[in-house]
């Protein structure tokens with residue numbers, strides 16, 4: 001569950017990227033946020049991840065107000081979220097396989113679990129044959145699917161995707177995302 005209560009974000013430059021946002025996304029809900037370039041979509045996602053701090057208002061994730069969440073607790077918050085960033089944020093010196101495996105490694109998954117899970121999600125996004133490639137050897141859509149595989153691999157309770165379907169063909173798009 002994601003709840004925004006009168007949230008505003010004003011960057012240090014003075015730009016107000018989010019203005020008085022109030023909404024709730026319930027468990028199991030599949031929500032789209034649509035808006036023109038520069039209207040604040042990516043900023044809103046960064047607020048959910050606590051990558052940016054809200055200037056005003058409260059953000060409640062799974063019943064917890066993260067407004068005053070301590071820095072040390074932020075990794076635990078992010079563990080429940082699978083995120084596909086607009087710029088993908090892949091590790092350039094790691095293969096497709098290792099980019100996805102790394103996401104499991106940092107949450108201390110066992111090697112056995114990693115060996116089982118990574119090929120499964122790569123197959124899910126149609127990239128089994130690209131496992132040994134590096135990000136710069138992939139098309140934009142393929143890179144985005146690696147980012148999607150990485151977001152899914154730890155079975156997060158919510159998936160947050162910035163521009164998830166622009167480059168994805170429908171046969172690779174998943175039917176729904178589940179919010180918890």
Ligand SMILES: Nc1ncnc2c1ncn2[C@@H]1O[C@H](COP(=O)(O)OP(=O)(O)OP(=O)(O)O)[C@@H](O)[C@H]1O
Nearest residue numbers: 011013015017035036037038039040041042043044
């Ligand atoms: N780090 C930052 N510092 C200052 N201003 C920023 C910063 N990041 C974004 N902005 C500004 O905040 C506004 C919203 O940006 P944001 O990236 O959230 O838009 P967006 O809706 O994701 O756009 P797009 O569809 O192009 O990805 C823009 O005016 C942008 O210039």
Ligand SMILES: [Mg+2]
Nearest residue numbers: 041042086162
């Ligand atoms: Mg954006």
